[in-house]
Amino acid sequence: MRVSIHREAAPVRRSLFRKYFIALFAAVIVPVAASGISDAWFGYHDQRAMLSALLRVEATSAAGKMQSFLAGIRNQLGWTLQRTLTTAAGGQHRLEALRAMRQAPAIVSISLVDHAGVERLYVSRIGLNRLEGGSDRSGDPAVAGARSTGIWYGPVTFRNGSEPFLTMALLGPIDSIAVAEINLKLIWVVISEIRVGRSGQAIVIDQTGRIIAHPDISKVLQGTDENTAAALRRLRDKIVAAHGEAATARNAEDERVVTAMAPIPSVGWTVFVEQPQAEAFAPLYASLWRTGGLLLAAIVLAAALAYWLARRMTGPIRLLEEGTEKIGAGQFDHRIDIATGDELERLAVRFNQMAQELAVSRDRSERIARLKRFLAPQVAELVEKSGDESVLAGQRAEVVAVFCDLRGFTAFSAHAEPDDVMQVLRDYYEALGAIITRYEATLTNFSADGLMVLVNAPVPSAEPALRAVEMAIDMQDAVQHLIAEWRLRGHAVGFGIGLAMGRATVGRIGYEARVDYTAIGNVVNLASRLCSSADDRQILTDDSVACSVGGKIPMVALGARHLKGFDEEVRVYDVGIRSLTSDFAPDATEISAKS
Amino acid sequence: MRQGYFALAYLLALFVGSFAASQGLAATVPHVGLLTYWDCSPGTVQDEFGPFLKGLEELGYRKGETFALECQAAGKNYDRLAEAARKLMQLSVDVIVTSSQPAGRAAHQVTDSVPIVSIVSGDPISAGLVASLARPGGNFTGVSYYATELTAKRLELLKEAIPGIVTIGVLANPDVSYLPFEADAMRAAEKLGIGVKLHHIRQPADLDVAIPEMKKESVQAIFVLPDVMLAGEAAHIADLALEQRLPTMAWAPWYPRNGCLLAYSADYAEMLHRLAFYVDRILKGTNPGDLPLEQPTKFELSINLKTANALGIELPQTILLMADEVIE
Numbered sequence: 001m002r003v004s005i006h007r008e009a010a011p012v013r014r015s016l017f018r019k020y021f022i023a024l025f026a027a028v029i030v031p032v033a034a035s036g037i038s039d040a041w042f043g044y045h046d047q048r049a050m051l052s053a054l055l056r057v058e059a060t061s062a063a064g065k066m067q068s069f070l071a072g073i074r075n076q077l078g079w080t081l082q083r084t085l086t087t088a089a090g091g092q093h094r095l096e097a098l099r100a101m102r103q104a105p106a107i108v109s110i111s112l113v114d115h116a117g118v119e120r121l122y123v124s125r126i127g128l129n130r131l132e133g134g135s136d137r138s139g140d141p142a143v144a145g146a147r148s149t150g151i152w153y154g155p156v157t158f159r160n161g162s163e164p165f166l167t168m169a170l171l172g173p174i175d176s177i178a179v180a181e182i183n184l185k186l187i188w189v190v191i192s193e194i195r196v197g198r199s200g201q202a203i204v205i206d207q208t209g210r211i212i213a214h215p216d217i218s219k220v221l222q223g224t225d226e227n228t229a230a231a232l233r234r235l236r237d238k239i240v241a242a243h244g245e246a247a248t249a250r251n252a253e254d255e256r257v258v259t260a261m262a263p264i265p266s267v268g269w270t271v272f273v274e275q276p277q278a279e280a281f282a283p284l285y286a287s288l289w290r291t292g293g294l295l296l297a298a299i300v301l302a303a304a305l306a307y308w309l310a311r312r313m314t315g316p317i318r319l320l321e322e323g324t325e326k327i328g329a330g331q332f333d334h335r336i337d338i339a340t341g342d343e344l345e346r347l348a349v350r351f352n353q354m355a356q357e358l359a360v361s362r363d364r365s366e367r368i369a370r371l372k373r374f375l376a377p378q379v380a381e382l383v384e385k386s387g388d389e390s391v392l393a394g395q396r397a398e399v400v401a402v403f404c405d406l407r408g409f410t411a412f413s414a415h416a417e418p419d420d421v422m423q424v425l426r427d428y429y430e431a432l433g434a435i436i437t438r439y440e441a442t443l444t445n446f447s448a449d450g451l452m453v454l455v456n457a458p459v460p461s462a463e464p465a466l467r468a469v470e471m472a473i474d475m476q477d478a479v480q481h482l483i484a485e486w487r488l489r490g491h492a493v494g495f496g497i498g499l500a501m502g503r504a505t506v507g508r509i510g511y512e513a514r515v516d517y518t519a520i521g522n523v524v525n526l527a528s529r530l531c532s533s534a535d536d537r538q539i540l541t542d543d544s545v546a547c548s549v550g551g552k553i554p555m556v557a558l559g560a561r562h563l564k565g566f567d568e569e570v571r572v573y574d575v576g577i578r579s580l581t582s583d584f585a586p587d588a589t590e591i592s593a594k595s
Numbered sequence: 596m597r598q599g600y601f602a603l604a605y606l607l608a609l610f611v612g613s614f615a616a617s618q619g620l621a622a623t624v625p626h627v628g629l630l631t632y633w634d635c636s637p638g639t640v641q642d643e644f645g646p647f648l649k650g651l652e653e654l655g656y657r658k659g660e661t662f663a664l665e666c667q668a669a670g671k672n673y674d675r676l677a678e679a680a681r682k683l684m685q686l687s688v689d690v691i692v693t694s695s696q697p698a699g700r701a702a703h704q705v706t707d708s709v710p711i712v713s714i715v716s717g718d719p720i721s722a723g724l725v726a727s728l729a730r731p732g733g734n735f736t737g738v739s740y741y742a743t744e745l746t747a748k749r750l751e752l753l754k755e756a757i758p759g760i761v762t763i764g765v766l767a768n769p770d771v772s773y774l775p776f777e778a779d780a781m782r783a784a785e786k787l788g789i790g791v792k793l794h795h796i797r798q799p800a801d802l803d804v805a806i807p808e809m810k811k812e813s814v815q816a817i818f819v820l821p822d823v824m825l826a827g828e829a830a831h832i833a834d835l836a837l838e839q840r841l842p843t844m845a846w847a848p849w850y851p852r853n854g855c856l857l858a859y860s861a862d863y864a865e866m867l868h869r870l871a872f873y874v875d876r877i878l879k880g881t882n883p884g885d886l887p888l889e890q891p892t893k894f895e896l897s898i899n900l901k902t903a904n905a906l907g908i909e910l911p912q913t914i915l916l917m918a919d920e921v922i923e
Contacts, residue, residue: 091913098916105893125894126744128751128786162728162887183892218876221887223729 016317020310028302033295040291047284051275052246055196055260058273062202063262065190066213066271070264073107074151074170076100077180081172085114085121094131097123106186108165113137115175124181137179142169146177153267156184156206162221164212166267185220187213200257200275205232207268228252235259235272248277316344323351332359374443374517375458382459391458392517394507399457400468400499400545401524402441403531404432404475405450407494413448416491424486424493425449431478439471444518452528454519457506465501465548469575472497472539473553480537494536500527501544529563530572539575546573625878627651628665628688630680630698632673632823635666643694646864650871662878669698671824673770676701684709690877692870695823697771700724703735710883712873713737714866716821717774725888732884738869739888740861745846746776746820747783749859752896753816753844754787756857756914760816762790764809764841766802766832768822769795776820799828806835819845819855829853833902842906851899851922856906857914861891895919 080096097110101123109124117138122130137143145152146169154167164184171177187204191213194202204213209232210224219228231252238247239261246260257274258281264271316338323336332355338348364384371380371392383391406412406428413421425448432451436443440461442454455471456464479495486493504521530540546555553575560569633639641648648658656662665686667679680702683691690710693699699713703724711734719725719739726732728739754760763784767777777793784791792812794805809817817836819825825832826847833854836843843855850858869889877883897920903910915921 095913095916098913102916124748126748128747128783158729160728163890185889185892217889218885218887221729221889222885 015314017310017314020313021306024306024309025302028305029299032298032302036291036295036298040288043287043291044284047281047287048246051258051280052260055246055258055273055275055280056244056262058194058196058200058202059260059262059271062191062194062204062273063264063271065194066187066204066264066269067266069106069187069190070153070168070266073104073168073180073182076104076107077110077168077170077178078172080110080112080178081170081174081176084174085112085176093121094123094129097121101125106182106184108181108183111137111179113140113143113177113179117143120176140179142167142179143177145169146171146179151266155208156210156212158210158223161223164220184212185217188215188217188220191215192217194273196273196275197279199279200273203232203272203274204264205270205272209233212269232272235274236261236270312340313344316340316348320344320348320351323348323355327351327355327358332356332362370515374445377437392508394505396503397457397460397506398464398501399504399506399519399523400455400464400501401504401519401527402453402455402468402472402497402499403450403527404453404472404479404495404497405448405531406479407496407536408492409449412491412493420489420491424491427482428479431482432475435471435474435478439467439474441468441471442517445516450531452518452524454506454517457504457519458517463548465545466552468499468501469539469541469545469549469553472499473575476537476539483536496531496534496536497539498527498530498532498534498541499539499545500524500530500542501548502526502542525565526563526570529565529570533561533563533572534574541573541575543571543573546571624660624662625690626663626665626686626688627874627878628667628683628686628691630676630683630691630693630702631666631668632671632676632695632698633827634668634670640666644692644867646867647692647694647870647874650868651874654871654875656875669701671827673697673701673824677705680705690874692874694867694870696722696774697823699735699737707734709734710877711735711737712870712877712883714863714870715739715888717776719888726884728888728890730885731888734883736873736883736886736888738866738891740866740891744779745859745861745894746779747786749844749846749857750780750783750787750789750818752859752914752917753818753842753857754789756844756910757816757842757908758911760789762792762812762814763816763818764792764794764806764812764814765818765820766794766796766805766825767820768824769797770824771822774821780818780820796822796825799824799831802828802831802835806832806839806841810839810841814841817841817843819843819850821846829855837902837905840906842902842908848895848897848920851897851902851920854899854902856899856902856908858895858897860895860897862893862895865893866891898922 077100080093080100083092085093093112097112100110101107109122109127111119112121114120117136119130119134119137120132122134142152142154150171152169157165159165166182166184167179168182169177169179191202191204192215196202201215203211206212209229211220211228211232214220231250235247235249235251238249239245239259241247246258248256248258251257251259251274256277258277259272259274261270261272263269319336319338323334326334334355335352336348338345368380368384371383375383412424428449429446436453439455440459442457444452444454446452453471455461455468461467476495476497483493483495500523502521502523504519504523506517506519508515508517510516526542530542534540540558541555546557549555555573555575558572558574561572562569629635629640629644631640631643633643651662658664665683665688667682669675669679676698680691683702684706688709690712691702691706693702693711693713695714696716699711699715700722702711702713713735714737715724719735720727724733724735750763753763765777765780781791792809792814794809796802796805806817817832819832826849829845829850830853832843832845833850837854843850843857845851845855845858847860847863848858873883873886876886896914896917898910898914898918899922900910901923
């Protein structure tokens with residue numbers, strides 16, 4: 001039994017523990033992972049968008065600063081153009097030009113050209129001034145440019161191949177033109193103050209892609225080599241490809257940067273702002289690491305939780321399995337101990353109750369089996385059902401004792417083959433047993449061919465004597481049929497019955513393992529003696545049986561007989577057998593008349 | 596994590612640094628060598644190199660901790676500059692810093708391997724110091740300024756300040772006649788229609804003779820040409836000029852501060868300050884030949900109104916308007 005259960009349990013294809021573990025683990029980790037991953041995803045996009053917006057703002061603001069630098073110079077130039085250029089006012093113009101240079105340190109020189117294109121004044125910080133008598137500058141592209149567009153910006157020139165200069169020409173309200181040379185190194189002050197994040201920077205390049213402003217002034221003064229120009233072109237292409245959003249690329253120093261740009265339309269320059277990628281994405285990386293860490297922690301926690309819960313669920317189930325195995329193996333005293341307070345505990349309680357009931361049921365069936373040895377099965381059931389075995393307790397009761405045995409059996413058994421002997425006895429007991437059961441009589445004991453039956457104990461019956469006599473008649477009848485068969489086979493046996501009614505002590509005797517029900521008293525001896533004295537086919541009864549039966553069954557009074565063990569003579573009646581009833585009928589009426 | 600390493604490295608550096616300092620500075624810290632025409636007394640060094648040293652400090656350098664400062668002087672003798680430069684070489688300095696063209700030139704004559712950072716006047720390319728302003732190419736770099744162009748500009752400003760000027764007395768040191776100052780001054784004077792009385796000054800004592808002599812030559816103003824020896828004689832010249840009631844135009848702001856009437860120059864303090872940037876880059880491994888020479892963007896007109904009053908000169912409005920520094 002035990003082995004077979006194990007054989008069933010071992011090849012569990014997918015254990016409950018595993019299923020629970022996976023289900024619980026998934027229940028915890030899937031939402032956490034989904035939220036973490038979506039957070040990271042959206043965080044990444046937000047961060048990228050924010051970074052792009054930030055860099056674009058920085059670029060626009062840097063471009064704005066460049067533009068206001070140029071606008072400041074333009075405004076200063078504007079002040080020099082308020083008066084008509086006349087010789088008389090020459091000193092005044094010079095003062096205005098000097099004032100403009102004082103206000104705008106980047107202006108290295110200013111030329112004032114009149115409406116005819118003649119230079120009227122030239123003041124410089126370094127070169128010698130020219131007052132009056134100036135040359136014709138109407139062919140100067142600056143002058144021509146300013147005349148046609150109002151304001152003209154020249155290309156950036158690198159003086160001595162190093163310092164960047166810009167020429168700006170402005171047309172005044174009275175057709176005079178101011179041409180200024182501007183030292184672009186001064187925008188270095190503006191550009192070097194721009195800080196994008198911690199170490200990001202801004203760079204300005206002109207139309208031709210040459211660097212004109214860089215926080216590291218050396219990069220401007222050295223001139224822009226082909227590699228740098230190519231790198232800057234690459235940055236520009238990348239940003240254009242990203243539709244103006246910040247792009248990641250390698251800059252001229254071959255560092256990974258995030259970069260955005262903004263144009264300075266008036267001069268055709270471009271401002272790049274760039275931030276090292278590692279720095280720009282640091283918050284993003286930090287948040288990714290954080291998400292990863294949390295996810296890992298969640299996995300560990302979920303695994304621990306799932307393990308604990310799965311254990312908690314499958315542990316009691318295992319206990320139940322073991323418990324049922326033990327109970328199945330007959331250990332009804334085994335109790336499954338589960339205190340989870342849930343359905344599993346209830347199930348365990350049910351199992352325990354079942355085990356208890358199985359134990360009770362087994363005890364009962366054992367008891368019934370025991371009772372059935374001497375009580376008719378239905379009687380045994382009755383006693384069992386009532387649950388009251390007090391009926392089996394010792395008491396004095398009015399009983400009918402019935403004894404019967406075969407005549408000539410000892411002699412038969414002495415020379416017959418054992419098989420024949422046993423066959424005879426088998427037929428004999430089969431016939432008698434059925435009758436005893438039918439009459440709900442109590443078979444107290446039997447040995448070889450003799451047996452003793454009680455009527456009215458332990459279960460009382462309405463007319464015990466009549467019942468006993470009818471049973472005896474049936475028994476005699478049945479056995480006589482058997483005897484007829486036996487005689488055909490040459491077995492010379494007969495059958496006699498003795499009955500007696502009277503008070504006797506009844507009850508169980510014996511020890512725990514072997515208990516019998518029996519009756520003790522004179523009536524038992526009497527019945528036994530009557531049986532002994534009965535001939536074949538005879539049913540002898542005593543006086544009290546005959547009186548109790550009355551005239552219901554005809555009997556033949558045989559008169560008083562002296563029986564062994566009895567001092568007085570006993571009056572004996574013969575019931576006879578059914579097949580002979582007709583023969584003896586007159587006698588029977590006789591008896592009833594006599595009594 | 597990385598910051599942690601940096602902190603550790605920094606602590607280590609501090610420890611090693613203090614250890615080195617207690618051991619009289621190990622060879623691990625860079626040695627910066629100053630080459631000066633004057634002397635190496637702390638006061639003089641501070642006067643000459645103050646803005647430079649301040650610039651180094653601003654870049655995080657600590658004298659005696661993260662760098663060692665060496666100094667060699669020519670003792671007011673141009674001829675000894677080369678010798679002083681050689682001494683610096685023997686001290687195996689990592690970079691030589693000078694504040695004047697002659698000192699830078701002397702160092703350049705001594706070494707073509709140790710980086711030299713200097714203020715240069717004149718044309719550094721034709722002087723053979725650098726290949727170009729954008730890419731010097733050799734071991735020499737620094738700040739170049741328009742000394743030659745400014746000579747003409749100074750003369751123009753002097754003429755503007757004292758309109759009736761006809762003749763000027765020029766003070767020049769023949770020791771630096773290899774620089775084009777004299778020729779520039781002559782050319783500009785000619786262009787502006789001014790006569791020139793040139794006086795060569797080899798030593799300060801020559802001034803005591805030259806300036807009274809100028810008065811006798813009836814010059815209307817004194818014009819001082821750039822020279823390190825003359826730089827140190829600002830007060831001397833001012834006193835003598837005032838004695839002779841002559842206005843003076845000089846080439847550095849400290850002349851008016853010492854009593855001369857006018858000076859027009861690039862911003863020396865700014866140029867010196869800028870040298871610290873070069874030294875920093877060189878100590879961090881940049882080849883000096885890759886560091887472009889910078890040119891000053893700021894020019895200062897300095898005037899001394901006290902002197903103007905003493906001389907009975909009323910400066911025109913344009914000069915007052917242009918003045919960046921006015922001593923009253």
